[in-house]
Amino acid sequence: MEIIDINKALANQTRLNILKWLKDPEANFRPHEDLGHFNDGVCVFHITERAGLSQSTISTYLIQMQKASLIIPTRHGKWTYYKRNEAVIAEYIKALNNQL
Amino acid sequence: MEIIDINKALANQTRLNILKWLKDPEANFRPHEDLGHFNDGVCVFHITERAGLSQSTISTYLIQMQKASLIIPTRHGKWTYYKRNEAVIAEYIKALNNQL
DNA sequence: TTCTTATATCTAGATTTATAGATGTGTTCT
DNA sequence: AGAACACATCTATAAATCTAGATATAAGAA
Incomplete structure (x- = not known):
């Protein structure tokens, strides 16, 4: 888990x-x-819809968040679903509690 | 307390x-x-020394961190000392615990 | 007052990020 | 196979960030 990568991912509303x-x-x-x-x-299409940004922007964001281990993708046919990586999120918060 | 500003401040090693x-x-x-x-x-000079970056860079960083409410400056003569803002840091961690 | 010291601010170039349109890839439907 | 769909990747531009040197400011020292 890279704290800096997670902080970068979460430094955007x-x-x-x-x-x-x-x-x-x-x-x-x-x-x-x-x-x-x-x-x-949730599939990328619904996330795009909710966020109100372009499909390519949201796809880029999701991949960045995935590289930071914050979310996990699952492919079902032509859809990609992203869910939270609760283990890493918990580890991240714990690390902040200890180190910050 | 602006979470995004704090995350931006902490998105740098x-x-x-x-x-x-x-x-x-x-x-x-x-x-x-x-x-x-x-x-x-701690005074800016010592922080600069420890970080190994230029004085202007560290000064800029400290001011950014201060704007994010993470640290508090105190002037003593020609020196500026920066200390942690423990209240905001605690509030920040609490907010992440609740919202993230 | 002049010199030095500590810090902040200004300026600037290199790098990164934000964002979207265009295109590519893999999947499903007909 | 061909069309349509969902998503990823490529390309490009504007904006923000990183970082340092130069300069300004404010305080102490000579």
């Missing part, structure tokens, strides 16, 4: 929002039509 | 180090010749 939204998909996104659940997170 | 160093000035800096204590933190 949209990316911070995405991480928060993914905490409660039911409250923040409309249901997935094909899948009917959020077990693997 | 040197600035993160400075905040950590200020947690234990005795361990991380040589004594202040004139003052003999670290009650108001």
Whole structure:
């Protein structure tokens, strides 16, 4: 876990929002039509829709967040779902508690 | 307290180090010749020395961290001392615990 | 007052980030 | 196979950040 990479990822309002939204998909996104659940997170299309930025920007953001280990992608056919990496997020907060 | 501003301030290894160093000035800096204590933190010169970057860069960093409310400056004659703003740092960690 | 010292601010070039349009890749549908 | 779809990647531009040298400011020293 690279604290600096995580801090960079969270130094942007949209990316911070995405991480928060993914905490409660039911409250923040409309249901997935094909899948009917959020077990693997939320698909890029819905996140793009919610954030109000272009598809390429959101895709870039999500990949950056994934490289920082904050989220985990799962491919289902033509959709990619992203969910929170709770273990790393907890580790990150713990590290801040100890080191900061 | 602006979380994004704090995250930006902490998205740089040197600035993160400075905040950590200020947690234990005795361990991380040589004594202040004139003052003999670290009650108001550490002077810019010593921080510059420790960080190994230019004076103007460190001054800029410190002011950025101060604008994010992470540190507090105190002027004593021609020296400026910076100390941690423990209240804001605690508030920040608490906010991450609750919101992240 | 002049010189030195500590820090802040200004200026500038190199690098990184923000953001979107265009294009590529893999998947599904017909 | 061909069209449509979801997403990733490429390209490009504007804005922000990194960093240092030069300069300004303010305080102490001579």
